[in-house]
Amino acid sequence: MNSLEGTVRRSVVRICAPGGGKEPIGDRFWGSGFFIAPGLVLTCAHVVGVGGGDVLDGGTAIDITDWRERTTEGRVVLAMPRPQDPQRPPSPWPLPDLALVEVAGAEDAECLWLSDRSAVVPAPISLHGWSRELGELTLRFGTGIAAGGDGGSAMLLRGEIPVEGCSGGPVLDTGRGAVIGVSKGRGRDTAGLAVPITALRRLANDLPGRARLHALVRAHDRHHLLRYRAFGTTATWTGLQRGLRPQGRGLTPVLRTQLFAQLAELPPPETPGEVMALVDEVKSRVIQDPYQPGVEHDPRSWREGVGLLYDLRDGAGGKEDGGTARDLEVEAVLLYAAHVAAAVSALGRAEDERALRDLGGWLTLNAEALELPDVIRHDIRRILYGGSAGFPQVPETAPVRDGAVVLTPRKTPPLKPEQRPVRARADVIVEIDQLLYGDRYPWRVKLLREDDLVTPLCEDELGAQRQELAQVLREPIADALRKGDVGEHLAALQLIVPRELFDEPLDDWRLAPPGAGAGSIDPRSLPLGRRRVVYLRDRRRRDEPAIPEWISRWKGAERGGLTAVPLRREVPVQGHGRGRRESPDAAYARLSEVPDTAVPVYCGPVASGEGAQAMEAALAAGHAVVIWRRCASEHSDCADFHQRVGELLHSVGRAGELHRTIRSLRRRCADPEADQEVLWARSIAVLFDSPERPPLPDVLRAPGGSR
Template identity: 30%
Template sequence: MSEGNDRLYELARAATVHLLPARGAGTPLWGSGFFVAPGWVLTAAHVLRPHLAQDTGTVFRVRGDGVDAEARLEQWLLTDARRTPVPLEEDLALVRLAGEPEEQHHECVWLGDRAVRHSGVLKVCGYYPGPPETHFRIVDAEINGHEDRHGLIIKPDIDFPSGVSGGPLLDPETGAVVGLIKSRRKQQDGGKAVAISALRRFGRTYRTVMAAHDRWHGGEPQSPAGDNWIDLQGGPPAGGGEQWTPADRREALRLLAELPPPPDAPTVELLAKKARSHNQWPGGTPALLTWRDGAGLLYEGARPLEALTFLRYLRYVELYTSSRGGDATALGHWIGVRLRREPRRAMHDFVRDAHLPEALHPAPGGGPGRIVIPYPGPGEGGTVAVLLDPVIGARPARFFWQIWYDDGHGEPELHEADGSRHGHDPAALVQAMRGPLGALLRAKDQEGRPVPLEVALPGEYFDTAVHRWRFDDIAELNDAGHLGARRQVVLRALERRGDPDKLWSERWQAMAAQQGFSGWRTAAQGDFPGVNGYRGAAFDRIPVMCRPAGRGPGRTAMRLALQSGHGVALWHVDGHSSGACPASCDTLYARAEELLGTLGSLAELPDLIRHVRQEVSELRADRAWAEPVALLYDDPRRPLPSEEGGTLDAPL
């Protein structure tokens, strides 16, 4: 055991505590925990649950090296305090000490900026119940497996009693705490732990805690022995300007903690990608709640990329913050100072010449307002797609679902797929997808720019009113609630998945070059253009139907339009399927014509429809015509994922 490791373990011991009742001599400890910021203790939720389930405001005690203070639960991740055992991803709790943080003097562990799950050797730290008295121990362990999204499996060659639950797992290699103990294995050695990346599930509280963590470590706190976590992490020498050192990281994270937090995860993700010159990081993209989380994407394995990449990311954050009226002067000054240590002078422009991507420029007028946002083409932004496959032979119709995300810079990624055996009827689809789809939409929404939603269905189901879906049972009074009023919602033809055909691609290219559009009244009075009529239609004409697209003449008309390469159309999902058109149809066509006449480009149509739907929700009487209108916007440049395997048959 090296001297450096001994000193690191002393810091871990100083930051580890145990939790116990507020009063009573000789009372047994509940479990362990550790300081992650001044006044903030992280522990396992199951340690507190037996004592706080009836009253989460119960006062208890935190005791450790030089600390003996009252504390309360600030937040835990439990969704049901009666559920046993506690799921891995919910077994975290944050505790606040009584009193002001600046009055509290104690050690805090170091938490890295990477959201990864550790493998290999580490140290388990925690308090043991004795006898004769509670005492601290640190023992060797090894992670040899993972479970679910945040679980770590401890190799079965160590036995530890229950008191260590909630204690930290220290990685001697990186000098960071990478998880906390959850439980022993039943009837065998070893156990389970929760990766520290699960801390991000605290949302806004995570932002608060990590800002306090980075400010505390950024002040170079000293233990009584004169040590601090950064100096004991090793890494390249501070004089080597090409490499990103632990000291660089500490100062950068301290400066980022002083800035207003990012508005959303896509902003952080986009700036990290720009810093990496659009070279994707290994693995999936974790939750991105802070600017420090973006810095955690600038690694290859445990090795940080070169200093220029980090400085370029910091420059983007500086530009973004300044463009929104924030003060990033201190960050900008440090970037300049650090850049002067970089010996490759010719490369300095890689940082200095960085500029915000167009998607992150502030909206005109200082806010999003009713500015029309063009629908993203390839390389212009992300989209979320829901693919609804009808179960063959099911009557009435049932669907299996898949949720995909396309960032615009490569192949779409499958986010989650239906795990049911029989699919879902249309009325149950929203409930079935509410969790995974709602979470993905919230994760990818940018400030003032909600991510577009594409729903792909076979043409005969185009009258599914997806723009009326809502995921929130309870909404604010000024919240429209329905998807179509919140974001761009478009339909796509499921039968077109995979490589686009020539007719479709050529018509789309020609329409995208147009700057003015008009409505084309199809399927009027039961009559509709033939194949030649659709193929020969002018590129500035968009089919509009007062009939549903899934039955009667409207279904025939939509089938011919798709076969003839049309990628854009409007129709009335509740319209009449046969007979003469009532007077309301004339209103629909006139209003649609008026709307299409305001387009400056084809890409403006989905957001223009969203504005109209929002005005419908605001009870604008002149917009009521648009409430039942659906939009086909099927861009062949961003094809749906190809179908894998055969058709989905109804189980016997």
């Protein structure tokens, strides 16, 4: 048995029904699991789901037997997803099919090392778990490759896949020495299915889950640092990983073990966008060439940001260049950690001060000891201590062991990081196409970065029916917004939809299912338009270059001095149902003559009928901002609505300030006892359609043609 197999063996457990842990040939064996933190076992939900609702709810204890045949009591603390009827377990169990089990008296258990990055496939793997195929329960293992996946929910395996009973056991990347998945089941022949370890991220989709995931990561990383301090590189995951990689430069396992334990002492990021904003900034700084990310990641811990900084430029950081090669990996990781410290310091929490001092001192000492370039060392110090009177003093020779500084107690100044502008990392774009397949609308969700880089996240070209759109898009939008939010800076939502959907209450869509947060004000379950900036945009305009009128009117709206003009001439002069109707051609002529700062206003729906004809005329005339209300046309307060909108436009001045006021009106209108001063704004809708973000396609021209 090699050292890798032996190390894994000491962490893998078998899971049995109560009283079945000491029966090596009994029928009460359910499956396998493994320790990921002291006293905490990870397995598949379908393994513990055999015990029904009492087990899944933690009311009934189960038997956990380790490699020494020591059986202790375990209780399920989480199952994802929990079935609607636990007494009738689903088959197959839906993904992610993960469960956490607290094990009493197992605080001294050895834990596997969890990968800090998404699986890089194909990857050589080994699978481990208990099986009774030969009659007696024995620990089995097999080898193969992680051949692919579906974007984060499942991992496809090929090779010597273990037999039944190994479900819940670890899938180990043998090239990197890290657990990348949990065995879920066996398919035909040599095929298998696993759940990526990154599926644990789903814990962080709500506040209690984020705290649980952070506690798990903290316990895991503390455990591995303590073991390294006690045993060095002998019989520890740090030592095992050190033996798997070529000696030399780069982020060594010792550096990583120390850094992860430091990061684990900090409060976790609120959203993936916080982590990715720092990763993006560091990559742009270190690589310097325009950074074009290939895949949008979903990190939920600071350590995962480190995992995204490996192998920059496909390993160029380790190549020699005339004897002056730069260690891009280490530069990037230490810069990233400095930015993390600065971001946490900005929260101003007294309880974080000690952890920040320790991290700041560790970074400063390592930047010196590892002889990073002067510009990087200066960057790290500026990020950490930019606001202080001076930098911490560093000894000429810092103690080094196994490629990392041993941080000795010393007086270091508190972090006073430089003040830097923080904003949302990206807007979220939701594109809904015209009907293509009967009554179904194809859709796509994307991120729009400040540099106009668009990253596709998910799509459905077959689409959804109109009444299904809010439900179908709920989780894709929530996932995208998490990747765009940075702290209190929330990503805006751009809804690019066909004109027949203009009157849909899109700003009333929620990220939580119906009934969630009932009876309380939960920001995560509020209608989107009450919490965020929501832009409604015209889908038909996006496929062609912008007409000059549109560009001119958008610039006018941005410049300011907004005024109101009726979308239809007879409203509000005579109101709906009276007088002679304005033809579409007449509306186009009139709306083409108004100033660029004029905003068409209408007190009725615009997705059909005369309102739709007038809206088409306004868009043809280039108008980028239009205001209306979605309610039916049978009302008598048209003049009041137009007057109120005119006053609103005059007060905000320019288009950039419009949505803040609209959002405030929506919040006030939500009150069942809202005062009469805001009732006019109920069901208000705004078209806010920029021709600049994202840029529209250029006009194709013949070679050599003049522009």
